[in-house]
Amino acid sequence: MSVPVLTPAPPATPLGRLGAAGVFLIAVAATVLVAAVHVTQGTSSVGALDLLALLFDGASGGSEEAARVLLASRLPRLLAGVTVGCALGVAGSLLQSIARNPMASPDTLAVSSGAHLTIVTAAAFGLTLPLPVSGGLALFGGLAAAALVMAMSAGGRSGTTRLILAGSATAMALHSLTSLVMILFEEETTGLYAWGSGSLVQGDLRAVTQFGPVIAVAMAAAILAGPRLDILGLGDDTASVLGVHVRRLRLWLTLLAIVLAAAAVTVAGPIGFVGLCAPVIVRLLPRSIPGLHRHRSLLPLSGVAGVLIVLGSDIALRAVMGAQAGVEVPPGVVTTLLGAGAMVWLARRYRDAGPTRRPPAARIGSTRSRAAFLAVAGTLAALLAGALVLGLLAGDRWLLTGDVLNWLQGRTSRGLTFVLDQRYPRVLAAVLAGAALAVAGTAVQAVCRNPLAEPGVLGVTAGAGVGAISLLTMAPVAGIWAMTGAAGAGALTAFGLVYGLAWRGGLSSDRLVLIGIAVQYACTSLTVLIIVKADPWNTALALTWLSGSTYGRVPAQLIPVALALLLAVPLLAWLRRDLDLLSLDEDSPRILGVSLEPVRLTALAGAVLLTATAVSAVGVVAFVGLVAPHAARAMVGARTARVLPVAALLGALLVSLADTLGRTVIAPAQVPAGLVTALIGTPYFVYLLWRARAHAEGSS
Structure with missing residues (x-):
């Protein structure tokens, strides 16, 4: 006959002896204390002693001012x-x-x-x-x-x-x-930007x-x-x-x-x-x-x-x-x-099963032929050339192709020359930034093994925005290279923070994404703080820049992003086989002798460089780093050597068309390109998530 073993109860803690009701009473008491401190703060000279006098003496004599401040300002704020x-x-x-x-x-x-x-x-x-x-x-x-x-x-x-x-x-x-x-x-929404973070x-x-x-x-x-x-x-x-x-x-x-x-x-x-x-x-x-x-x-x-x-x-x-x-x-x-x-x-405590990894669309077309790849690339190149011409023709004043040809030959009037001299830097900035963000997204998705990731999700874009908006508010006439440096510093800081926090005996792609989103929220909050403290009643410039605008771009602003593309694209192309292996699983690269961390860091560093320069050129543009690589994989397969050029062409085409549409749809007013890409990219993102859900449910 077995004798039951009695397990001793865990020792009672002070809170445990109080019970739920006791903890609730302590919390309420703490709330009352915090409320008492809160009501003593304000912009007026009425302090804690004045409020105490009001409490004991009533609203008489010198306490009338304290009563007015309490009822009109502090009590409503507290409640x-x-x-x-x-x-x-x-x-x-x-x-x-x-x-x-x-x-x-x-x-x-x-x-x-x-x-x-x-x-x-x-x-x-x-x-x-x-x-x-x-x-x-x-x-x-x-x-x-x-x-x-x-x-x-x-x-x-x-x-x-x-x-x-x-x-x-x-x-x-x-x-x-x-x-x-x-x-x-x-004018109608003045002051609502700060209110958008609560007031x-x-x-x-x-x-x-x-x-x-x-x-x-x-x-x-x-x-x-x-x-x-x-x-x-x-x-x-x-x-x-x-x-x-x-x-x-x-x-x-x-x-x-x-x-x-x-x-x-x-x-x-x-x-x-x-x-x-x-x-x-x-x-x-x-x-x-x-x-x-x-x-x-x-x-x-x-x-x-x-x-x-x-x-x-x-x-x-x-x-x-x-x-x-x-x-x-x-x-x-x-x-x-x-x-x-x-x-x-x-994110560091909880582990996710990763249902968003590699949805079916991410593996479509893995065996596309070389002829199909060349046909897709050629078609996209032709469409991009057409988008470039359309960008030069469209705007608050529509031009003819003959005007563009005459401008190239230096035979246009002063008015047309001025218009096209203003337009072509905007068109090229949209193309280069779109290509940079798409290539950066390709690298991030390969490293994270998550087709739903992008530089913005990892906090890099928001970090670059913090750096650039800080410089923009402190020194509005700062030079191009200073703006690029500020954006780069912000992006690198955010990336280092995300990577360091996500490392826990290895790098989990789900943890990387979740921590990246947290850092993105934090950077966005810091941006609001910077803008509001700089000039809360004149946020249009910063808000437009944060929405991704090519307005007022000059040729010199194209140099940083062009150099970044010249450096990062060959680097990522050189790593193409390693990135293909990284996108499979954690074990295959190790078995085949690939050094995981150096490849990851190199690819992500290239993505950070591309994102920072793109942000310095056109501001914050959303979803390009998500949509372009995913669409490229659907068109030409999952091999990085093919995804890179097609994604770059798609990104350039998307931002170019978004910029042109934003400049013409409500001309002479303009819609920032980043808002247009967000409105285009969101339905596609919804589609990707729905496909991932259907696949997860179908395989369960």
Whole structure:
């Protein structure tokens, strides 16, 4: 007869003895303390002692000024922070539980971006809408964006990488649309650029009093559904057996999360990554605390953690940068930096199954003949030549081919000569930058073994943008080589950070992509900070440059990107066989004697050089490094020797046509080329993710 062995219970920790209710009370007490500190900060001379006097003496005598400041400015700001923090914390916790993915949040599912776009669009058309209608518009935008992301990523259950890639791509496209609206309607949307990163500045309590009850009801409904969420965490099949209607529950809870996120955007703009950080912080608390990780405790604690993050970020911002920074600098800058750190931590901790690697389209045509390759390359070269001519002819003033021929021979009038002298650097800049970004994307995809990666996904493009925009705001008349150097320094810094953080006993492509996206968000946040601090009311120049524009380019600006192409393309062509082996798996190159790390570093260094020079030439252009290499593989097969020239031709053709379209579609106004490529590239990206999902489901 066997004797059962009793395993001793783990030692009780102080928090464990308190229980979930005790932890919640401590969190609430901490929130009250932080709120007390928050209300003492501001641009006026009213300090903590004045507020204490108001508390004990009432609004009499010298306390009248303190009462006015408290009611008109500080209390609305404090309550906005509390409202938004609660809403985003609970929304993020709901989305993470629904998707069973620790990186799901209103930001990674593009909810905030969709809501932001609808509000900016309403402002652009001069619509002064009551707050409930604005909230409804925000809800519609957030719901549409989240539905698209969740559909592309199979509800987030098929892998962290695909969820984050789908959300980031959708957010990028929506951000491009938002930037386009703000550029075309600059006067109507003045001040909305900074608001796009969140703002706690409130003129009164109207927004809080109207949306506070909505948020409270949605939070209460979510908490009441907590037991069913606990059952859902056991798995869909188990939950169904236990009587939970899984699909209906997931739908309603997703709607609740989107209502919370949309309400938060309406009150204070899209404050980034609170919905990611708050639940992560709560989930890190010890599991030995009874009942803490059940959703009836987890959800309200996530809301309190969200309040602490929002108010703490606002306090830190004003403590470090001064009281005026609370007006000028959005608190979302700080919360996004915190969120980027949380994403890096999660990416280093969690392993992904990699369902986005090598979808079927990536292997199409691996045995295409040489004749087919030459036919494709010749056709693309002819199309690119036609695009060059079209770029010279099109614009706010259409020209004839005879005018171009006369200009080449020096026989045009002064007016035509001026027009073509302005156009040809723009046309060549678009062609060279497009080719550089496409070649860089080819190298990044080969190293990452992920056809959905690109230099922007690895944070390189955003890093180059930080470097260049820093120089642009500090020295607007800086030289071409200084701009190239600043962009290169930013790109190299971002690349070094991503590569170093992604290295953990080896280089995982999924980890590289996730950390790259985190660094991309951080760099974008820093860019917002730089622009807002430099001149918050004159952001058109920087915003246009960040959207990828060839406006005002001169021939000397073409030299850096041309030199980069001359250096990097032969280098990558020399490494073509090693890159082919790298794109297969981790073991084949080692067996055949390929030194993995030197090849990876060399290829990625070439990609960084190409991206930095392209950004210095035309600004930030999205999706070219994704679309061109993938389309090239579909046309001529997966061999790097063939993909490189075809991708370069496709990238040059895409950016050239985007630039021409942007210069002519609403002439004399112009749409930056980067916005056009983002709007073209996003549907293709959606198609790639859908194909990857279908293949993953078909093989399971």
